[in-house]
Amino acid sequence: MFTPDRSKYPEIVDGKAVIDLDSGKYLKLWQGPQHPGVTGNMSLELIVCGDEVVDCKTHVGYLHRGFEKLMERRKFIQNFPIVCRICVPEPDTNEYLYAAAVEEVAGIKIPEQAKWLRTLNMEMSRLTSYLMWIGGHAGAFGLGPIGQWAVTHRDYMLDLFEEWTGGRVYHMYMIPGGVRNILPDGFDRRLEDTLQKIEKLMSEIEKVMLNNAVFKMRAVGLGIITKDMIDRYGVVGPIARAAGMKRDVRKNSPYLMYEHLDFDIITGTKSDAYERLLVRFREMFQSIDLIRQIMKYIDNSKNIHTKLPNVLHWKIPAGETYVKAESTRGEYGYFVVTDGSELPRRVYVRGPSYSHAVALLEDLIINVNIADVAGLMTSLHTYPPEIER
Amino acid sequence: MKEIIQRLKQQFTISNVNQQRVDLTFLSVKKEQAVSLISYLRDFEKFSHLVFLTAVDRVEDIQFQLTYMLHNYNTHQDLGIRVLIDREKAEMASIHHLWKQAGTYQRELKEMFGIDFPGSPRVDESFILEGWDNIPPMRRDFDTKKYSEETYFPRPGRESHDPESYMKSKLYPEGDA
Numbered sequence: 001m002f003t004p005d006r007s008k009y010p011e012i013v014d015g016k017a018v019i020d021l022d023s024g025k026y027l028k029l030w031q032g033p034q035h036p037g038v039t040g041n042m043s044l045e046l047i048v049c050g051d052e053v054v055d056c057k058t059h060v061g062y063l064h065r066g067f068e069k070l071m072e073r074r075k076f077i078q079n080f081p082i083v084c085r086i087c088v089p090e091p092d093t094n095e096y097l098y099a100a101a102v103e104e105v106a107g108i109k110i111p112e113q114a115k116w117l118r119t120l121n122m123e124m125s126r127l128t129s130y131l132m133w134i135g136g137h138a139g140a141f142g143l144g145p146i147g148q149w150a151v152t153h154r155d156y157m158l159d160l161f162e163e164w165t166g167g168r169v170y171h172m173y174m175i176p177g178g179v180r181n182i183l184p185d186g187f188d189r190r191l192e193d194t195l196q197k198i199e200k201l202m203s204e205i206e207k208v209m210l211n212n213a214v215f216k217m218r219a220v221g222l223g224i225i226t227k228d229m230i231d232r233y234g235v236v237g238p239i240a241r242a243a244g245m246k247r248d249v250r251k252n253s254p255y256l257m258y259e260h261l262d263f264d265i266i267t268g269t270k271s272d273a274y275e276r277l278l279v280r281f282r283e284m285f286q287s288i289d290l291i292r293q294i295m296k297y298i299d300n301s302k303n304i305h306t307k308l309p310n311v312l313h314w315k316i317p318a319g320e321t322y323v324k325a326e327s328t329r330g331e332y333g334y335f336v337v338t339d340g341s342e343l344p345r346r347v348y349v350r351g352p353s354y355s356h357a358v359a360l361l362e363d364l365i366i367n368v369n370i371a372d373v374a375g376l377m378t379s380l381h382t383y384p385p386e387i388e389r
Numbered sequence: 390m391k392e393i394i395q396r397l398k399q400q401f402t403i404s405n406v407n408q409q410r411v412d413l414t415f416l417s418v419k420k421e422q423a424v425s426l427i428s429y430l431r432d433f434e435k436f437s438h439l440v441f442l443t444a445v446d447r448v449e450d451i452q453f454q455l456t457y458m459l460h461n462y463n464t465h466q467d468l469g470i471r472v473l474i475d476r477e478k479a480e481m482a483s484i485h486h487l488w489k490q491a492g493t494y495q496r497e498l499k500e501m502f503g504i505d506f507p508g509s510p511r512v513d514e515s516f517i518l519e520g521w522d523n524i525p526p527m528r529r530d531f532d533t534k535k536y537s538e539e540t541y542f543p544r545p546g547r548e549s550h551d552p553e554s555y556m557k558s559k560l561y562p563e564g565d566a
Contacts, residue, residue, distance in 0.1 A: 231437040
């Protein structure tokens with residue numbers, strides 16, 4: 001077991017580390033923005049002592065495209081192809097939340113079948129996003145092949161999305177008022193085939209990753225988040241659940257058709273990187289189960305869209321609302337303010353990575369070996385575009 | 390929720406209470422009382438989660454509307470607290486001592502709206518925009534089109550056309566069809 005020499009560590013004065021870069025004891029190191037171990041385009045300004053991190057600053061801004069500002073200058077319907085671009089691996093949460101917020105302010109009710117199709121879309125996107133994540137997480141610990149397997153299976157899911165919605169990555173499927181398409185013929189059979197392939201993949205990942213001694217030695221005990229940190233840092237989603245918190249927006253504030261589905265909140269106890277992997281791993285199985293449950297309610301003969309006013313001159317009365325949904329990272333939300341005109345006054349996107357990747361990561365990374373920084377980041381499952389919308 | 394509002398009314402001057410959904414309520418409070426109201430909600434009413442903090446530019450009233458969204462995990466209620474502050478001298482008391490991530494929100498608001506939060510950690514450091522010297526870009530009076538026309542130039546060797554007349558000449562080269 002590695003025991004670091006504590007005498008080399010910075011002196012702590014008034015709760016702050018005194019770091020003198022000229023002393024020759026420390027090295028400033030940039031991890032990112034181009035680094036295979038960094039999720040997306042962000043960078044960490046690390047100060048290391050030996051191979052342990054003693055200070056960290058998160059830098060974002062490499063991916064800023066000004067979505068919130070763009071949306072203020074576009075009509076409600078013009079914004080709907082923009083919102084999915086905010087999160088690449090899981091765009092459907094953004095689509096749903098934007099549509100739901102606009103519908104709520106405008107007072108539109110959507111047909112039940114559209115809600116089922118939206119729920120199906122959300123669960124499929126959850127599974128797709130987790131597949132990408134598990135590949136990245138394995139890669140961060142040096143288990144490269146798992147990344148290739150997982151991304152291949154993500155592609156099978158993207159094929160399904162393509163035949164259903166016409167788009168592979170950005171689906172632009174949930175428009176205000178309902179959804180765009182019914183399921184194509186034979187979709188249920190091909191979906192079931194893909195789910196079985198993913199289940200087989202998961203059993204293989206369990207053998208080579210979850211039961212891998214090297215992986216366990218690195219991941220167990222990495223980045224422990226105690227229960228009292230959860231609220232102080234605004235931690236949500238699987239990270240909070242891995243600490244034993246029964247918090248899931250799907251269950252606590254049910255939206256769409258989740259109240260009709262049978263599932264439990266999956267929690268862990270140890271709250272380290274390995275436990276977070278276990279929670280997400282079980283949620284992938286849960287997601288597969290939910291997709292099978294939802295498919296029983298899909299009926300292609302029913303209405304899937306409400307009639308809207310002319311969307312090019314659609315004025316929505318003044319109001320404000322906040323809608324939220326459970327994404328793979330936790331509570332995702334849209335705060336929309338309207339002022340009675342054809343354009344939204346303000347659209348604010350609340351992404352869970354906002355607190356995870358800045359305030360939480362900067363404190364959690366202290367005393368972590370630089371080889372494990374990538375693993376710690378992926379175990380927090382951060383996506384920079386949520387921080388710098 | 391009604392009992393909480395009643396209790397709040399005894400201690401604070403709150404107005405414009407609007408129950409948007411069963412689980413979502415908005416209310417307005419004066420700038421001076423905002424931080425004590427938020428501390429009270431966190432410590433005594435179990436609104437332990439700061440969901441977000443953001444601003445809306447009410448440029449026509451020369452005001453910013455700050456919205457603090459709090460969540461109660463026991464009753465699963467969301468409570469949005471609106472605070473109106475002066476746009477000309479935009480300054481608000483910081484809440485970074487209540488939640489760690491509040492510092493990040495305040496840093497972003499300083500950069501994007503120019504709202505100052507004295508005492509908030511690293512509030513003056515740039516968050517997303519590096520070397521920005523214009524007015525804060527999320528303000529309504531920041532003209533994005535003008536900025537991009539002044540800052541970015543089309544690559545030489547490219548022609549640009551007026552879309553309407555260009556398409557017309559391409560589709561109907563003989564004149565009007």
